[in-house]
Amino acid sequence: MSCPRFFSKTATEVVAHFVDSTEEFINLCSKGHLKEAVNRFKSEIWSDPTLFSHLIQSCTLKKSLSCSKQLHSLIVTSGCSSNNFICNHLLNMYSKIGQLQTAVTLFGLMPRRNIMSCNIMINANEQSGDLESARKLFEGMTKRNIATWNAMVAGLVQFEFNEEGLRLLSEMHQVGFLPDEFTLGSVLRGCAGLRGLDAGRQIHCYVVKGGFELDLVAGSSLAHMYMKSGSLVEGEKVIRLMPVCNVIAWITLIAGKAQNGLAEDVLDQYNLMRMVGFRPDKITFVSVISSCSELATLGQGQQIHAEVVKAGASLDVGVISSLISMYSRCECLDDSVKAFLECEYSDVVLWSSMIAAYGFHGKGEEAINLFEQMEQKEFEANDVTFVSLLYACSHCGLKEKGMEFFDLMVKKYGLKPRLEHYTCVVDLLGRCGYLDEAAALIRNMPVKANAIIWKTLLSACKIHKSTDMAGRIAEEILGHNPQDAAPYVLLSNIHASAKRWQGDSELREAMRERNVKKEPAKSLRLLLLNTPAGVPIRVMKNLRVCSDCHVAIKYISEIKNREIIVRDASRFHHFRNGKCSCGDYW
DNA sequence: ATAGGGTTAG
Structure with a gap:
């Protein structure tokens, strides 16, 4: 049988030619x-x-x-x-x-x-x-399809109208559309933004029902939601159950650990990721550098900085902001400045990082100077910028400036002060000797006081040797947590430094009566004995060493010639022969 | 069409 002929070609030939030319x-x-x-x-x-x-x-x-x-x-x-x-x-x-x-x-x-x-x-x-x-x-649409709903849900979440995005999900469900992986990705991002664990769990049911658990995007979003809402375990479980992981799934896990304060695990996970063969990108670097910053591990930070340069990610503002913070916390302020100056594109977070870095190093004038430049360049300072700025002022005793900035934040920027801001102001007033004003502020501020803000005032009492006020404040702190040893210790030190031995022994009696125990620093002592001089130690979690500094000191930064340098949130403590540079024995 | 990030008081 022969095919019908078109001119000199068979129909099959014509079709073949058509397919070829279209291709x-x-x-x-x-x-x-x-x-x-x-x-x-x-x-x-x-x-x-x-x-x-x-x-x-x-x-x-x-x-x-x-x-x-x-x-x-x-x-x-x-x-x-x-x-x-x-x-x-x-x-x-x-x-x-x-x-x-x-x-x-x-x-x-x-x-x-x-x-x-x-x-x-x-x-x-x-x-x-x-x-x-x-x-x-x-x-205005009378007829919609799933993509219509998805577009609207995605838009709402993108502009952080997260609750509305969730409402739209239930609305679309009511009119008969089941959410697909696109809808679920968007609403899960909305839940993450809301830290809405309960809503997120409900969405998880939709994910399971639709069979999207193994979908890379839905899975990563789900894990991200859990970890951002503070449930690291559930998030990690979702990732571990995924048969194939891509870079983003890995980074979701790494970032989740970073956000939940598991800095040490972040570094392990990062090394594992590279061993498996994934290339880190700028978002990975940000998470990892932030963890180095938290651990104050300069060596690792520098190594990752080198990798950043090699990967061509060194111009990203996010990466640079985290580098500024890392170098600052590792006592390399010069490198922070260098990174800041090298950045071509800048934004509020970048400037805030540098202001915080100056504040951390007690350079109040420089921090203020930077803030003023920032205002001139019309960058809109945010609440975090002001925490750093106020912190810088309080550490340099710049009372007038600090109060001025607090006022500016409320009046010009329309920002509502958070507890962190009040704590900075209490520190500022207290350090400068305005103890009564500081106490009045704590009592009259519109947010609920916590033990930290009272402890801040207590430290100020110590500086100004005000035992009477310290006694009253210690009672208030103990009202928050009667088992907290820190106020006793602080108060005891205050008595001792004012040479009121009577008060000191009464206090120790009270501690015995209430069965309050100060944690001994066994683990650190052991470490010192077992570690050869010059060997850097990475992290020790929840290590309390210095009772005088009244802050739980968490991380050993390095050990040099049998001197241990420990970092807490605000300063470095140098321990030599069992004695801390701030004068307390442990 | 969809996913992951940086700065913060003591």
Whole structure:
């Protein structure tokens, strides 16, 4: 049997030729050779206008406005500009190359818009930051598909209207749409933003029900939600159950551990990740450097800095902000400054990091100077910036400046002071000897006091040898936690330094009566005996060593010539022969 | 179409 013949070719040959040439045309488009594609396949395009879609997609990737305009004119000349399919592609192109206005005009001219057209415009408006227009479009739609709901949920979450995103999920469910992996990814991100563990667990049920547990995106989002909401165990479980992990799943786990304070585990996990063969990227570096910063492990920090440079990630503001903090906490302020100055693009967080670094090193003037420069450059300071700035002022005894900034924060920036801000101000007033004002502030502030803020005041009493007030304050702290040894110890030291031995022995009696015990520092002593001089020690968790500094000291920074350097949140303690540089024995 | 990050008081 022979095939019918078209001219000199069989039908099969014609089809084969057609498939071949379409393939070649698509190939040219995907490589960006638009002119060649148009010239060689003019007749094919004219007979099948849907082929224009490939040209449009190529133009979208090129992000070239002139290319897009030429192509658009060509489409108009070909007479298929009323084709919905082509029009939707054009809408998408204009929105992706940042020509929202053109897309809006085109959308307005379309005679028969379909759901797809509206979906594209919802996404386009969201991407250009206009959530309201997206919402209006969404609300005006009589028919929606799953992508419509997904676009709106994603937009709401993107602009941190997380609760509303969750509400929309239940609304879509009510009208009969089951969430897919895209919806779930978005709402889980919303739950993470809300630290909403309960809502997140409910979404987890949807994930299981839809069979998306093993989906990389849904799985990572789920794990991220758990870890951001403080449930590291559940998050880790989700990741471990995933049969295939990619870089993002790894980093989700690493970042989760970093955020939950497991800095040591972060470094282990990071090394493991590299052994398995994943390449770290800038987001990995940020998490890892922050952990080095928390541990004050300079050597590891420097090594990772080198890797950052090698990976070409050294220009990222996020990476640089974490480097500034790491070097500052490792006593290398010069390197912090260097990193700060080398940064080409800057933002609030970068400036805040540098202000914090100066404050950490007791350089109040420099911190203030930087803040003023920041204001001149019209960067909007945030609440964290002010914590660092106030901290810098209090550590340098700059009372007037500090109070001025506190005022500025409330009045000019409209920020509501948090407990951290009040603690800085109490420290500021207390250090400068305004003990009564500091106490009054704690009693009158609109947020609930915690033991830390009272302890801050107690330290100030110690500096100014005010035993009477210290006694009253110690009672208040013990009201928060009667078993806390720190106020007794502080009070005892205050009595001792004021040479009131009577008060001191009464206090020790009270401690015995209430069965309060001060933790001995056995572990540190053992470490010192068993570790050869000059060997760096990485981390010791929950180590209490210095009772005089009244802060739980957590990390050993290094051991040099049998001298141990320990870091707490605000300063370095040098221990030699069992004696701390701040004067206390352990 | 969708996922992961940086600065913060004692």
